[in-house]
Amino acid sequence: MIQYGQHQFPGKLFIVEGTDGSGKSTQLALLHQWLKAEGYPVFFSEWNSSPLVKETTKRAKKRHLFTPTTFSLLHATDFADRTERDIIPPLKAGAIVLADRYIYTAFARDVARGCDRAWVRELYRFAVKPTVAFFFRAPLDVAIDRIISARPELKYYEAGLDMGWTDDPEESFKLFQGNILAEYDRMVGEFGLTKIDATRAIEKQQREVRRIIKQHLTGQAATTA
Amino acid sequence: MKQMTFYGTTLSGVEPEPYSGKLIVVEGPDGVGRSTQIANLRTWLEARGHAVLDTGMTRSELAGRGIKEAKTGHTLGRFTMHLFYATDFADRLENQMLPALRAGFVVLTDRYIFSAIARAVVRGADPAWMRAIYGIALVPDAVFYLRIQSARELAERLVISGRGFDYWESGTDMYLGADLYDSFVEYQTQMLNEFEQMTGEYGFQVIDASRPLQRVAADLRRAVARVINRRTPRITPADTTQPTVLQPATGALGEPTSMAQDEQLRDQQGASTQGKGAGLI
Numbered sequence: 001m002i003q004y005g006q007h008q009f010p011g012k013l014f015i016v017e018g019t020d021g022s023g024k025s026t027q028l029a030l031l032h033q034w035l036k037a038e039g040y041p042v043f044f045s046e047w048n049s050s051p052l053v054k055e056t057t058k059r060a061k062k063r064h065l066f067t068p069t070t071f072s073l074l075h076a077t078d079f080a081d082r083t084e085r086d087i088i089p090p091l092k093a094g095a096i097v098l099a100d101r102y103i104y105t106a107f108a109r110d111v112a113r114g115c116d117r118a119w120v121r122e123l124y125r126f127a128v129k130p131t132v133a134f135f136f137r138a139p140l141d142v143a144i145d146r147i148i149s150a151r152p153e154l155k156y157y158e159a160g161l162d163m164g165w166t167d168d169p170e171e172s173f174k175l176f177q178g179n180i181l182a183e184y185d186r187m188v189g190e191f192g193l194t195k196i197d198a199t200r201a202i203e204k205q206q207r208e209v210r211r212i213i214k215q216h217l218t219g220q221a222a223t224t225a
Numbered sequence: 226m227k228q229m230t231f232y233g234t235t236l237s238g239v240e241p242e243p244y245s246g247k248l249i250v251v252e253g254p255d256g257v258g259r260s261t262q263i264a265n266l267r268t269w270l271e272a273r274g275h276a277v278l279d280t281g282m283t284r285s286e287l288a289g290r291g292i293k294e295a296k297t298g299h300t301l302g303r304f305t306m307h308l309f310y311a312t313d314f315a316d317r318l319e320n321q322m323l324p325a326l327r328a329g330f331v332v333l334t335d336r337y338i339f340s341a342i343a344r345a346v347v348r349g350a351d352p353a354w355m356r357a358i359y360g361i362a363l364v365p366d367a368v369f370y371l372r373i374q375s376a377r378e379l380a381e382r383l384v385i386s387g388r389g390f391d392y393w394e395s396g397t398d399m400y401l402g403a404d405l406y407d408s409f410v411e412y413q414t415q416m417l418n419e420f421e422q423m424t425g426e427y428g429f430q431v432i433d434a435s436r437p438l439q440r441v442a443a444d445l446r447r448a449v450a451r452v453i454n455r456r457t458p459r460i461t462p463a464d465t466t467q468p469t470v471l472q473p474a475t476g477a478l479g480e481p482t483s484m485a486q487d488e489q490l491r492d493q494q495g496a497s498t499q500g501k502g503a504g505l506i
Binding site: 066 | 233234235236237238286287288290291294295301302303304305307308309311312315316319320349350351354357358360361
């Protein structure tokens with residue numbers, strides 16, 4: 001079994017991480033546009049995207065069937081399908097793969113739900129180590145404001161209501177996101193995440209991201225448009 | 226009452242607590258007769274007044290349907306399949322087995338983590354990885370391994386029973402042989418080797434399943450009765466780090482001598498009862 005950190009592919013894998021409302025998806029979309037315009041073969045992959053596992057996840061969320069352990073395992077299943085389908089083949093073909101959320105999302109979220117830190121890391125040992133993993137860090141209050149003002153209602157698992165900390169969705173969401181952010185912070189050193197200050201202007205963040213990515217694109221084939 | 230002991234990681238939100246039920250695992254290869262034996266055991270246990278829950282792979286509310294659909298399409302990647310099975314297991318453990326055990330049920334499970342580990346390992350998964358994932362499993366009160374001599378014997382049984390060869394049970398996804406028969410024999414041989422390796426590691430109680438069904442059923446009933454009547458030793462904190470210590474010695478049931486002794490004992494008891502009866506007449 002080829003393990004995390006051992007894969008060798010001609011392609012590059014760039015991923016974005018951060019709490020809900022950190023603006024990471026916006027940054028990734030801008031990056032995607034830029035790389036396409038530059039003529040690179042780009043493949044985009046997002047969290048919870050396996051067609052195979054989707055139905056099961058949807059049903060479980062609707063009927064509140066998850067425990068922290070099965071939530072963790074089913075997301076690992078989804079991620080495995082995504083790795084085997086959407087990540088490894090394009091990387092082998094020399095493409096640039098962009099991923100919105102990666103294994104660190106699971107590490108942060110599952111541990112915030114009380115799963116054992118070492119066990120959750122073990123589940124994802126088959127994952128490909130990203131070329132660069134960006135962590136968009138927004139302070140808790142900023143991220144929470146962005147999400148709460150943008151959504152009519154917080155979802156059950158998103159707000160961590162399954163943990164039974166409190167019945168108030170907003171209160172629960174804040175507690176949950178606080179735990180998640182603490183987990184992200186400890187992963188910066190552990191996994192060498194590249195921290196981006198997500199409170200700055202979108203353009204500034206994007207410039208920094210592109211500057212970092214450029215350093216890894218020497219030797220990548222780009223078809224001139 | 227016995228304290229819950231897990232192989233590795235404790236589940237989030239689950240307090241290891243004493244339980245009064247019994248977790249009894251029946252393991253063995255495809256076609257060895259596990260489900261028949263479990264059905265018999267269930268009837269027998271219920272007749273004796275025990276509440277029984279039976280469960281088995283892909284029978285979870287959460288993931289059962291998804292796995293079956295994915296298998297029909299033959300579209301599962303290896304890692305995806307291993308983790309989907311682990312999801313199914315965890316859901317059944319938390320939502321079926323643990324509640325039933327707390328409520329004093331005898332839980333009979335058709336396969337446990339061992340088949341899942343064996344299937345994954347013969348497909349190239351790292352054995353240590355699989356064991357770590359399944360570290361969430363509760364250490365059962367007993368694991369009965371229905372052992373058969375060879376994969377060819379299994380194949381014969383399948384043919385005789387009229388079931389024939391199944392795509393996954395033949396390991397067809399692994400391209401091991403020219404046809405279903407060759408593939409089945411090669412795949413099941415590898416599976417049997419994995420089970421053999423786990424026998425000592427997990428303290429399987431081996432039951433020779435090459436014998437007629439009724440003989441196997443009688444052995445199982447006797448062994449299960451012993452588990453149910455067993456007084457649980459108190460668990461000291463030191464034991465919890467080495468859950469296998471709690472398992473009975475390997476192969477005690479599989480050794481012809483101990484089995485024979487057991488039958489002898491029963492015969493003697495039977496004979497002496499009959500003797501007394503005769504005396505009264």
